[in-house]
Amino acid sequence: MAKLVDDTVLDGALNVIATADRISVCSTQPTTYTEAITTYKLAISLTPTFTGPANGDTNGRKITVDQEATITVDTSGNAEHVALCKSTGTVLLYVTTCTLQALVAANTVTIPAWDVEISDPA
Amino acid sequence: MGDKKTKRKKKPFNHVLEVQNGFIDVRDLIRYIDKNLPKRLEELKNGKAS
Numbered sequence: 001m002a003k004l005v006d007d008t009v010l011d012g013a014l015n016v017i018a019t020a021d022r023i024s025v026c027s028t029q030p031t032t033y034t035e036a037i038t039t040y041k042l043a044i045s046l047t048p049t050f051t052g053p054a055n056g057d058t059n060g061r062k063i064t065v066d067q068e069a070t071i072t073v074d075t076s077g078n079a080e081h082v083a084l085c086k087s088t089g090t091v092l093l094y095v096t097t098c099t100l101q102a103l104v105a106a107n108t109v110t111i112p113a114w115d116v117e118i119s120d121p122a
Numbered sequence: 123m124g125d126k127k128t129k130r131k132k133k134p135f136n137h138v139l140e141v142q143n144g145f146i147d148v149r150d151l152i153r154y155i156d157k158n159l160p161k162r163l164e165e166l167k168n169g170k171a172s
């Protein structure tokens with residue numbers, strides 16, 4: 001028998017991600033809010049924006065984290081992770097990876113748009 | 123009259139990251155719930171859960 005989930009169930013989780021008000025580029029995978037916005041932070045924006053939720057690329061649903069352009073690099077280091085955080089409650093919501101790139105302080109960095117997708121049950 | 127050399131401010135270099143999309147598998151969510159639900163129910167039953 002096939003499984004089914006209503007879009008509202010998946011959107012519920014994705015909309016939590018969309019409550020993020022911090023997006024940071026990190027040198028190491030953060031596991032806490034403080035690590036994401038201070039300890040491992042190389043660059044940070046306080047105004048992340050989102051598009052969606054919308055249908056996933058294959059199935060399910062997704063939310064798009066909009067591009068963040070020319071964020072000032074605060075600390076030199078190798079960018080390896082991008083983190084989304086919510087300041088209220090100091091919550092680390094989501095962490096993804098990026099291709100390693102050396103960032104230099106006082107330069108800028110652009111985080112292109114990326115998705116978080118939840119697939120339909122199989 | 124001497125030459126006036128205008129110093130141009132150097133434009134900062136813009137790095138562009140290559141970010142990987144995130145995929146959450148519903149089966150992983152269900153496995154997590156199945157694993158933690160008995161313990162959570164016990165906590166609620168004993169009045170220990172917040």
